[in-house]
Amino acid sequence: MSQASPLQPIWDGLLSLLGVGFFEFPLYFLPVVIAVVLLTGISFSIADVAIYQRISARAAAKLGVRIMSTYVGAAALLLVLHATFHVWTATVPAAAPTLPAFVTQLLCFMVIGEFLTYWWHRLEHGSRFVFEKVHYVHHRVQSPLTIWTNFVVHPVEGLMVMLCLYVPPLLVGAHPLVVVAYAVANTTAMVITHSGYDITFYPRWLLPAASGHELHHSERRPTNLSVVMTYGDKLFGTYQKPAGSQQGLALPA
Secondary structure (H helix, E strand, O other): OOOOOOOHHHHHHHHHHHOHHHHHOOOOHHHHHHHHHHHHHHHHHHHHHHHOOOOOHHHHHHHHHHHHHHHHHHHHHHHHHHHHHOOOOOOOOOOOOOHHHHHHHHHHHHHHHHHHHHHHHHHHHHOHHHHHHHHHHHHOOOOOOOOOHHHOOOHHHHHHHHHHHHHHHHHOOOOHHHHHHHHHHHHHHHHHHOOOEOOOOOOOOOOOOHHHHHHHHHOOOOOOOOOOOOHHHHHHOOOOOOOOOOEOOOOOO
């Protein structure tokens, strides 16, 4: 008899809390992404408005409500369509993945997600047509960047990023617990990249720094294209070290 995974209590807790039906929805990662955006959005908006006074409360609230209503509305529509037509119902395993499998798959999907989003982002800057028809929406945002900037995108860009990130784990049938952790990890990395803050102790050697992406938005030459991990820029020659850091949370970065 094989020994139960140390992750089994976590998986059992999620099944108990959310129900098996939640994970039968093939796009179950969307509510996870929305939850991360909401939590980080509120937290960073408090810092933006009350601590550093980078933007007004009205501007933060207007942008946050607009983005959250769009994403929540889209997820709700997809959930209703799934409940109505049952085009595809995911199989939900009872057992949790082993710890080595969980860690290995999570790291692999982060690496793959960075590779695919990096080259999509590079295409957006390399193709005049794609930039002018799609990516221009994201670059209309003026500095300073805020936590919500990551989600000011053309619908085509939003769809392409989602495909780059989530088609690989869904294609290989990754365990839902791995996909949930992956959704939390890549969404957190992307929102911090656009937050305008270089957070103390944040692993900027591994994950993209806000100061680097601020530079990306302020320069004409495409630099610092990575949004999930840093290796894309460093491996493919688009990394540029920022001259200084953005404001740090807790301690100067």
